Amino acid sequence: MSNLVSRSRRKLVATALATTTALALLSGSAAAAEWKYAIEEALEEVQGVYAQKFKEHVEANSDHTVAIFPFGTLGESADTTELAQMGAIQFVDLSPGFTGSLIPELQVFLLPYVLPEEPDILADFYKTSETINKELAAMYEQQNLHLIDMFPEGEVVMTTKEAVKAPADLDGVKFRVMTTPLLVETYNAFGATATPLPWGEVFGALQLNMIQGQENPMFFVESTKMYEVTDHITFTGHNTFTTAVAANKAFYDGLSEDDKAVVSAAADAAYEHIIEYQKGLQDEALAKIKEAKPSITVTTLTDEERAPFREAAKKVRDKFVEITGDSGKKILEGFEADIEASTKRVKGDG
Known part of the structure; x- marks a missing residue:
């Protein structure tokens, strides 16, 4: 029964959000849009700080605005993920702890004693890893999502x-x-x-x-x-707790090259900001x-x-x-190779 209620709620929310978007387009410039962004935390928490920096950059460098929806306003993580897949919202934070059931290979982030503990190595790894930014990113596409960014939120x-x-x-x-x-x-x-x-x-x-x-x-x-x-x-x-930022794939694919550049630059600015913000947190x-x-x-x-x-x-x-088969084994091997490369780069050994 709870699953049926949850699905019904998501449909109602999706309809309401879609209607709001349509009205905004009718009443304003078609070139400017409000992008909806749901997070799994409160505005004053790490995901909220990242999202606010992302919003700040988008709004300073385009005609678009970003509306941030903190945890609970659009439901639980499963709800906001589905809303993003449906296109009712444009951006969403979705941690592998929840999306691992959608994309089994993402559970590599949950393996104990695999990620390095050093913050500088972690920061380099998330930014440079081809396993994350190419192989895993391609798996998001199959779920109607486009991976924008991944970042660490601190030791669990x-x-x-x-x-x-x-x-x-x-x-x-x-x-x-x-x-x-x-x-x-x-x-x-x-x-x-x-x-x-x-x-x-x-x-x-x-x-x-x-x-x-x-x-x-x-x-x-x-x-x-x-x-x-x-x-x-x-x-x-x-x-270490990991968060991904993703966009609805159809929405992202439909953006102009200029808007894609704005999104990429906003993610870069938010990433650098959140890494610095977490020092001493x-x-x-x-x-x-x-x-x-x-x-x-x-x-x-x-x-x-x-x-x-x-x-x-x-x-x-x-x-x-066992769960992920050859695909997961390849991801794990690439994951560990990328961590080793980041370790050498940060420590000056490579």
Whole structure:
């Protein structure tokens, strides 16, 4: 029943947005348009900061305007992704944690202990990776989406009701994950009981003890007050949260060359801005959490303590290849080669 309700809601929203667009075109210049852009977070969070910089650049360099729709205004991530595919909105943020069910190869971003932890290497990798910007970009096209950009949002941390120092500490813990198969595999391998849930249900589920843990970047843990319903934060170093920005393919293909150049330049400006913006963001968020809840415990696992999690991650890697076949194996190999190239470039070894 909930899926039927969700589909009906998306159709109603799509119709309303399409009508608004048509009226705007009738009442104003056909050359200028309002581009609708839905994000998975609030305006003051990382995706919102990126989107506002994108909007600023577009509006300063064209006659177009950009309307940003924060999380919840057009539904959950599945809703906004479908609205973008339908062409009801022009731009959308869609993290691989949700779109991995649409494009299985995107789950490469969810593999634990594959992405580098160093921010400078990450920033170079997302910008220069041919695996991302060519191979994976082509897979978006098959879903009626055009990949505009990808960027990191910070190291993922676990927040739980009980302390976590080893996989055994996750035994019996119902751990919320995004609705994609590889995250289920990851937390089951880590010893927990993976529990897929839409984001809107997570706070209440933790409050009612229906689940006992979740993962997200530190800024999001702070802004969404996840620390109020969990007591322990653990840095395991297992992943970085990734976000993609995509456009409806038909919309993008129909843009003039000048407008495509505006979109590309806006994405470049927003990317540079968000990388700079995130410097120190994790520490600032953690300081706010500690001030709001002095009893919170924060643990960074040592290399020795991470070893059993790394060992468990091998099973997840095998599962990824099993799910995605030769295509996924090729993506993973290219992914790791691109990371190595970025590492050499940033460290001056290549």
